[in-house]
Amino acid sequence: MIRIDSVGVDFDTGHGRHTVLSGIDLELRDGSFTVVLGASGCGKTTLLNVIAGFIAPSRGRLTIDGAPVIGPSADRGVVSQDDALLPWQNVEENIGFGLTLAGVPAAVRREKVAALLDLTGLAGYAHYPLWNISGGMRQRVGLARALAVDPRYLLLDEPLGALDALTRVRMQEYLLRLWMQYRKGMLMITHDITEALFMATDLVLMRGEPGRIDSVRQPGFNQRFVDGESSREIKNDPEFVRLRDQIETGFFADEKVLP
Numbered sequence: 001m002i003r004i005d006s007v008g009v010d011f012d013t014g015h016g017r018h019t020v021l022s023g024i025d026l027e028l029r030d031g032s033f034t035v036v037l038g039a040s041g042c043g044k045t046t047l048l049n050v051i052a053g054f055i056a057p058s059r060g061r062l063t064i065d066g067a068p069v070i071g072p073s074a075d076r077g078v079v080s081q082d083d084a085l086l087p088w089q090n091v092e093e094n095i096g097f098g099l100t101l102a103g104v105p106a107a108v109r110r111e112k113v114a115a116l117l118d119l120t121g122l123a124g125y126a127h128y129p130l131w132n133i134s135g136g137m138r139q140r141v142g143l144a145r146a147l148a149v150d151p152r153y154l155l156l157d158e159p160l161g162a163l164d165a166l167t168r169v170r171m172q173e174y175l176l177r178l179w180m181q182y183r184k185g186m187l188m189i190t191h192d193i194t195e196a197l198f199m200a201t202d203l204v205l206m207r208g209e210p211g212r213i214d215s216v217r218q219p220g221f222n223q224r225f226v227d228g229e230s231s232r233e234i235k236n237d238p239e240f241v242r243l244r245d246q247i248e249t250g251f252f253a254d255e256k257v258l259p
Contacts, residue, residue, distance in 0.1 A: 002028035002051060002069075002153065002185070007060035008210075009046055020046050022210040024060070028153065031183045033176075033222060035200035037190055039252055043211020044189045048157050051187065052078050064152075074102075077146035081158040085130055085141060092117065092126040094141050098149040116144040119181075136167040143178065156188040160195065172199055173231055180226050193244050193252070194235060197221055205251060214251075219243065 009021040021043045028034055028051070036044050049055040050062060053072040062069040085094050096113040104112075117123040120140040125133055133141070139159055146154055156175075160168045172195055179186055190196050196203055203217045221234050234240060 001030060001065060003061075003063050003066075004028075004051070005061045005063075007050060007057045007062060009043075009050060009055060010058040019210040021050070021057075022212050024211075024213060026204065026213060026216070028185055028187055029202075030152070030185050032201045033179050033186045033188070033199060034202040034204060035188045035190060035196045036204045036206060037193065037196040037247070037251070038206030038211075039208060040191060042206045042208030044191075044206060045157055046211065047206075048078075048155050048187065048189050051153075052076055052155050074149050075152040076155055077149065077151035077153070078155045078157070079139075079142045079146050079159050081161045085138060085145075087130055089130075090126070091122055091128050091130070091133065091137075091141055094130070095144045095148055097145060102149065112148055116148055119147075119178075120144045134167070135163050136171055139163070139171060140174070143175075147182070151184070153185040153187065156186065158189050158191070160192075161190075168195075169231065173225070175199065176222055176225055179222075193247050197240060197243055197247075198225070198231065198235060205247065207251070 004024050004026040007021060007024040008019065010017045010019050012018075024047065036047060038044050046055065050057055051069075053069055053076065064075065086097060089097065092113055095116055096109050099109045099112060114123075117126055120143065122137065122140060122144065125137065130138060130141075142159070143154075160171050163171060175186075176199060188199065197219050199222050200219055201222060203219055205214045205217070206212065207214050221237075221240060224234055225231055
């Protein structure tokens with residue numbers, strides 16, 4: 001379990017200290033799919049970066065099974081929105097990159113990469129350069145690369161934000177199937193209400209200025225998808241629509257729209 005106790009983060013803006021996160025208390029259970037939802041600027045990505053070990057909290061404590069988190073580690077894999085793949089490497093090489101860095105023997109590396117290519121539906125694209133595959137496929141490459149080093153938790157920073165609407169829906173379903181198969185702890189950042197409700201076992205609602213947790217809910221819709229119900233049926237369910245409208249009114253009604 002990842003445990004976050006009274007965590008706060010301040011940044012130096014050059015004109016004094018600015019509090020980005022304040023009083024964050026949260027538990028990330030093994031095998032849960034936690035989704036953090038909130039308006040732009042509420043500190044969602046800062047929270048993920050703290051959990052990843054990229055940012056040290058200014059206050060409070062972050063632990064895994066009681067041991068303090070003091071920086072990045074292979075037990076937490078990170079997938080970002082811009083995929084951060086290596087353009088000079090092909091699909092297969094990108095997936096195996098972390099294994100190469102870790103000094104995994106070539107035969108073992110090839111076996112693991114082949115299994116992940118099959119799992120992610122990319123077996124026929126192993127030798128493709130990145131510019132010859134779609135945005136959704138690039139995201140699958142990023143996920144496979146993160147899974148290759150067998151992290152305990154996957155941290156996903158708006159991984160579907162740059163995709164078109166149809167590809168985004170398919171990737172939501174794909175991620176849930178991946179979660180069902182691996183049962184790793186997952187934390188995903190999003191500002192899309194429908195996506196958050198559909199995917200979360202634990203839905204964390206955040207408010208900003210400073211960033212803080214308003215509530216944590218267990219919607220239960222992702223289990224319905226895992227049990228065989230279609231995403232269309234789930235998202236058209238009156239209870240799903242009611243919760244979506246409730247969250248939109250309560251958390252996004254005052255969000256500023258840029259001209």
